Amino acid sequence: MSNLPQSLSMGAAFGGGGPPSSSGGTGAQGSGGGKDRKMASAEQLVLELSNPELRENALLELSKKRELFQDLAPLLWNSFGTIAALLQEIVSIYPVLSPPNLTPAQSNRVCNALALLQCVASHPDTRMLFLNAHIPLYLYPFLNTTSKSRPFEYLRLTSLGVIGALVKVDDTEVISFLLSTEIIPLCLRTMEMGSELSKTVATFIVQKILLDDVGLDYICTTAERFFAVGRVLGNMVAALAEQPSSRLLKHIIRCYLRLSDNPRACDALRSCLPDMLRDATFSSCLRVSTSSSGDIQIGFNEMSEWLDYRNQKLKDSSELTTCFACLHYLVSVLFLQEDPTTRRWLQQLLHNVGVNRVPALQAGGGFDHMIVT
Numbered sequence: 001m002s003n004l005p006q007s008l009s010m011g012a013a014f015g016g017g018g019p020p021s022s023s024g025g026t027g028a029q030g031s032g033g034g035k036d037r038k039m040a041s042a043e044q045l046v047l048e049l050s051n052p053e054l055r056e057n058a059l060l061e062l063s064k065k066r067e068l069f070q071d072l073a074p075l076l077w078n079s080f081g082t083i084a085a086l087l088q089e090i091v092s093i094y095p096v097l098s099p100p101n102l103t104p105a106q107s108n109r110v111c112n113a114l115a116l117l118q119c120v121a122s123h124p125d126t127r128m129l130f131l132n133a134h135i136p137l138y139l140y141p142f143l144n145t146t147s148k149s150r151p152f153e154y155l156r157l158t159s160l161g162v163i164g165a166l167v168k169v170d171d172t173e174v175i176s177f178l179l180s181t182e183i184i185p186l187c188l189r190t191m192e193m194g195s196e197l198s199k200t201v202a203t204f205i206v207q208k209i210l211l212d213d214v215g216l217d218y219i220c221t222t223a224e225r226f227f228a229v230g231r232v233l234g235n236m237v238a239a240l241a242e243q244p245s246s247r248l249l250k251h252i253i254r255c256y257l258r259l260s261d262n263p264r265a266c267d268a269l270r271s272c273l274p275d276m277l278r279d280a281t282f283s284s285c286l287r288v289s290t291s292s293s294g295d296i297q298i299g300f301n302e303m304s305e306w307l308d309y310r311n312q313k314l315k316d317s318s319e320l321t322t323c324f325a326c327l328h329y330l331v332s333v334l335f336l337q338e339d340p341t342t343r344r345w346l347q348q349l350l351h352n353v354g355v356n357r358v359p360a361l362q363a364g365g366g367f368d369h370m371i372v373t
Contacts, residue, residue, distance in 0.1 A: 042069040050081040059089070059112040066119050073123030076116055077130070083120075089113040090138050100147040107151035111158040114139070118158075122165040131177050136163060143186040146193060153195055160190065160201040167208035175212040184209070184219070188232045196245055199236065203251040210258040220262040229255075230272055237274040244285040250342045253277070257345045260352035269353045278350065 042065075048058035066072050076082050093110055096102045117135065120126045130136075139159040145152050163183065166174050183205070190202040206229070209215035219225050233252055240249055256273065259265045276282065 038069060041065075042072060042075060046075055046079050046082055049085045055085060055089070056109060059109060059116070063112040063115045066116065071123070071125075072116075073120045073126045076120055077126045083133075083135070086113045086116060087135070087138055094141060097141055097145055100145065100149065100152060102147075102149075102151045102155065104151050107155050111154060114155075114158045114162055118162045118165050121162050122168075124169075127166065127169070127171075128173070131166065131174060134181075136166070136178070136183075137181060139163070140181070140183075140186060143190060146189075148193070148195075153198060156190060156194060157198045157201065160187075160198060160205065163205055164201050167205055170208075170212065172212055172214050175209055175215050178209065179215065179218050184225070184229070188228060191232050191236060196243075196248060200245075200248045200251060203236070203248065203255065207251050207255050207258070210255055216258060216262055220259070220265045223268075226259070226265055226268060227272075229259075230268070234272065234274050237276055240285075241276050241281050244282065246285050246342070249282060249285060250345075253342055253345045253349060257349040257352070260349055266353055273349075273353055277346065 042062070045058045045062050048054035049062075051058075062069075062072070069075075076086075089110055090113060093102060093106050096106065117130075117139075120130050121136075139162055142155050142159040145156065163178070167178070187202040187206050191199050191206070194202060210219060219229055233255055236248070236252055240252075256269065256277070260269055
């Protein structure tokens with residue numbers, strides 16, 4: 001790719017050395033040739049991002065194939081004008097956020113750009129560069145929207161995926177940055193009014209922030225912050241009594257459990273922990289052994305509903321595939337893990353806050369017979 005600067009040559013961008021040795025076997029040469037073709041394809045598509053006439057297709061192709069391109073994130077970050085082009089896509093739809101006039105096609109195109117930013121946010125070589133450039137701030141207007149239409153919901157979910165990619169790797173510097181930019185109120189907003197999957201990702205982000213000592217101290221420093229989080233968690237518990245979700249309940253209980261590690265918060269939880277977590281309200285929800293694959297399949301079903309292919313009127317089937325692939329990647333990255341511990345978390349939470357159990361939780365009732373030793 002003669003148009004790329006030296007730092008973006010295929011060897012440099014993808015961690016390789018100089019030209020392949022001619023002494024390698026034919027098998028190695030064939031494999032190397034395939035890699036070279038993929039690298040060349042990635043570099044060409046990245047170059048096309050800087051061309052407004054070619055950008056839409058380049059966004060589409062890179063979003064679909066980003067897992068096939070090794071070290072795509074450093075290539076995106078180091079190529080001239082690429083991050084600026086992605087940010088240009090993002091800010092271009094600000095005018096249609098309020099009043100809400102976002103079309104499905106606009107949402108899909110920006111979400112393809114966000115998928116590439118998530119790639120950058122996930123990579124160890126570019127994560128802190130991404131953060132130090134304050135790029136997450138460009139996503140905050142999307143998280144501040146309240147429209148429940150599918151284009152907006154898809155936009156919020158994909159934006160949350162970028163933040164989720166940042167917090168998935170435990171890093172106090174990441175947590176400190178997000179706290180300094182007021183991410184908590186934005187997550188709380190989504191936890192109150194988003195779809196189940198958006199609520200789950202937003203609660204996951206709050207959970208990861210709380211699991212860091214800096215995050216726990218931040219939330220518990222003032223009564224206002226603690227009760228803002230507690231109020232939203234309590235409202236979510238009440239809503240889950242009507243429409244149970246073991247996946248979402250898991251993250252809510254983990255947030256409560258972590259709050260109980262702070263002495264002042266633990267004292268407050270003795271009086272404000274929802275009764276529904278102390279009685280048998282969610283016994284059937286927790287009795288079901290939900291595998292991670294089952295939870296993810298639920299998420300995929302929700303994605304299909306959001307996209308509603310007939311109403312979205314996206315340009316072609318490849319765009320529909322990209323929509324689904326982006327969300328598939330988001331859910332699998334954030335939630336692909338076995339988790340048999342929700343019941344234990346609840347037991348530990350009740351022990352920490354020292355609440356008086358209601359009769360349904362005495363021996364032989366409620367959760368007691370479900371606790372795994």
